[in-house]
Amino acid sequence: MIQRVRGFRDILPPDINRWQYVENTARNILENYGFREVRLPILERTELFLRSIGETTDIVEKEMYSFIDKDKSPVTLRPEATAGVVRAFIQHGLYNQIWAKKLYTIGPMFRRERPQRGRYRQFWQINAEIIGYGGPLADAEIISALDMILKALKIKGYEIQLNSLGCKGCRPYFKEALMDYLSNKVEGLCPDCRRRQKLNPLRVFDCKVEGCRKIILDAPRIIDYLCPDCQRHFIEVQDYLRQMGIEFKMNPYLVRGLDYYTRTTFEVIAPGIGAQNAIAGGGRYDELIKELGGRPTPAIGFAIGIDRLLSLLPDIEENRRPLLFLALLDDEGVKIGLNWARKLRQKGIWVEMGYNRSSLKSQMNKANKLNARFVLIIGEEERKKGRAILRNMDTKVQVDVPISPDEGIPSFLSQIKNKEETWSS
RNA sequence: GUGGGUGUAGCUCAGCGGUCAGAGCACUGGGCUGUGGCCCCAGGUGUCGAGGGUUCAAAUCCCUCCACCCACCCCA
Structure with a gap:
């Protein structure tokens, strides 16, 4: 048997209900915030990610799905979406397009890590970007949209963590201070962090090794090094969030895994997954x-x-059910049934039938398994009488309707309507 | 990349050196000759993850590989 590639997943019914629910919910909310959808390539030139994410990040160092294309150019399956959005933004010169200020995209990302719970080599993201606005209001809006999606999905117990990484003006001073501090503590650092200390000292904040954590506790904090502008920006972001009643928690150690971040960064964690x-x-x-x-x-x-x-959402129960199942017992019955099906489907009604000739019993069985609300039986006897049997599968009540679609369908539909009125009353 | 766990029917699993590889669920047919769910009966369920080794004898013991799960690193 040919197996699926490691870390990749098949998404099948009935699970697909949850996927569609999440995507639709996010889509609606984002559209209300004025975001427009973009669909971008899954494959980009490797250089794009080297230059955006950063050469000394984990993603670039060990997690990228990279290969050489037939024309010898290095390409990579996108490990995240922002780089591609930015590339498209620049390539199409979207600086002044009003619709390009807020963009979102939904699709798969790829990182070649060892799979585990909640981590797959192909995973799906909903991405949203506000482009062209440097002020704190944009930060507040993007976090507001994120929070609204999580609330709409009724995610419980999540926590928004917030930090600021400063700008190109103030971050170098902090980086230097941190490097100085760490260089006196090298003995206590794990081998990874000794390397990070020189190349990318902020990454030490992400280390989980006990010794490193202790050192981090006394390390200089980014927020103490923010320049006045960054400070003001960060405070205003927090004010706006409080204004909207969005809860968040400060996390001065939050540095994120991508090098391109400046100023506001955030992460949302949830328990139980x-x-x-x-x-x-x-x-x-x-x-x-x-x-x-x-x-x-x-x-x-x-x-x-x-x-x-x-993994935080409950199963969505399957409440879709066909309105009508056609039990067609002979060749002539099939021909009549085909017309019933076509005409009802043109009216937007879900109609099912069996595709192999089998006994009425087995067709009823199939109707039952599909959870059809009604079954229309068309066989030799019905054709002789010119009236088909309509069975309500829930009540077991059977009535006759004209067998010809032109007369039968209106009759059928009016009965359904009556039923619904009595059921709802 | 490292560590631990698990691989037997479509699914959930039992068997853990000694005849034949089993149960429940699901599936198909019949009991009910043209009427679903419940019940009863019958039936396919399979290279026992793959390859090699030990043994008179291997699903069972040993080795290698593979896959999946969980965790580490880090992140969505």
Whole structure:
């Protein structure tokens, strides 16, 4: 048997209900916030991710699905969405398009990690970006949209963690201070962090090793190094969030795994879904568009992990049911039934039938398994009388209706209507 | 990349050196010759994850590999 590639998943009914529910909910909310959907390539040039995410991040160092295309160019399955959005934004010169200020996209991302609960090599994200606005109101709106989606989905117990990473003006001072501090503590650091200390000292904050954590506790904090502008920005973001009643928790150690973030960063964690408990994350990236060759343009975005979100949602019960199942007992019956089916479906009604000739018993059985509300029986006897048998599967009540679709369908539909009135009263 | 756990029917699992590989659910047919759910009966359920080894004898013991799950690293 040919097996699925490791870490990839098949999404099948009845699970698909939950996927559609989450996507539809997010879509509706984002559209109300004025976001427009974009659909972008899954494959991008590797360089895009090297330059955006950062060469010394875990994603780039060990998690990318990269390969050499037939024309020898290095390409990579996107490990996150923002880089592609920015690339498209620059490529199409969208700086002044009113619809390009707020964009969202839903689709799969790829990271080649060891799979575990809540972590897959292909995972799905809902991404939203506000582009071209550097002020704190954009931050507040993006977090507000994220929070509204989580609330609409009735996610319980999630926590929004907030931090600021400063800007290109103030972050270097902090980086230096941190590097100085860490260089005196090298003995206590794990091998990974010794390397990080030189290359990308902020990443030490993410370390879970006991020794490193202790060192981190006394380390300089980013928020103490913010320049006045960054400070003001961050305070205003918090004010807006409080204004809207959005709860959040400050986390001065939140640095995020991508190098392009500036100022506001956030992450949403949720309990009860295993070790991989981050269901969403994001932040501001005011330098990225310029760094990728575009005009200087501030932006902020978030990503929601659909796979992880779904593990927090209860099963959605299957309440779809066909209105009518056609039990067709002979060749002539099939011909009549085909017309019933076509005409009813044109009216938007779900009609089922058996595709192999079998006994009435087995057709009834199938109707029952499909949970059809009505069965219309058309056989030799019915044709002789010119009247088909209509059985209500819930009440077991059977009545006759004209067998010809032109007369029978109106009769059928009026009966349904009456039934619904009596049921609802 | 590292560690631990698990691989037997479509699903959930039992068997853990000694005839034949089993149960429940699901599936198909019949009891009911043209009427579903309940009940009864019958039936396919399978390279016992793959390959090799030990043994008179391997689903069972050993080795290797593979897959899945969980955890570490890190993140969605």
